[in-house]
Amino acid sequence: MTADLKHNLAALPHIAKQFEALAKAGQSPKPLLDDIAESLLISTQHRFELERDPKGNKWQPLSWWTLFQRGGGRKGWHKKNRSKAKKGTMEKISGAKILRASNRLFQSLTSVVTNSEIQLGSNVIYARIHQYGGQAGRGKKVTIPARPYLGISDNDSEMIDEAVAEYFAARMPQEGAP
Template sequence: MGVRIVGDVTRLNRALRKLAATRLDRAAASVGEALVSSTIQRFNEQKGPDGRPWEPLAAATVAPRKKDFKKSGGLRKQALERMEKRKILIQSGRLRNSITARRDGSKVAVGTNLVYAAIHQFGGLAGRGRGVRIPARPYLGISKADEAEIERILKEALGG
């Protein structure tokens, strides 16, 4: 069965395009929210979008400070607990909490505006004289689960 329209369909075409754009704009917002959520979840799980765990923190990063030692030489209980609980890429939570989605019509981008974010995503040399190697610990990206969620959102938006 088909539909045949005779006459000037300019207004109809304009209305259909506007309807489709509105649906895609809403879908982009939903995709952005889903990707921000899954990115934050990666910080909690300490894994990249591919599911691989991030490289552990270097011993120097979690090494106790002078004030962490008892006079007898052992570590204070609080220092031990802090060292055991230390999560990768979550010292203050600033990086994790800076993840946002920016939408422009039906396009969406997820990321952060923090200057130091790229070194953690891609890895590289940092510090004075670039003497410290920071391993790549990708937190941005699209996982298989993200792909499935994006597909679900788009199908729903397009009536499928």
């Protein structure tokens, strides 16, 4: 029930040949992949704070029911006049962050790196439903909208290309060089 993003750089045609040359030279791409994974994790956390998906679109706002629950449910509202909130309730819900009620999902974001692959994700059981959306709750009566937080943005893609180019330029002999 976790959500993750796997990115196999060695499978990209323009990078595969460089990875092969690196392997022939007896060098590991793991330091490069570690750097990229760290940058992707920071980028994902930044998008999380901005409440945006990898394409830059804002996440769907919290539902009224979620805001009501975060405000303390029935306990947070005035008994006689439901429109009057108890002191502090409106302040509590007015600045409500999406997917950050407990901060557990955000704090669970992690990366795993092998010699050819970067895996970024979360092991929190509800991570997948927030990434992809779907039906949840008793009887699957609640629709949770997709709020993608994992993915590679255009900026991330540029960062990966630059990191790969710099890494290989520093480690692999240039063609035609003595």
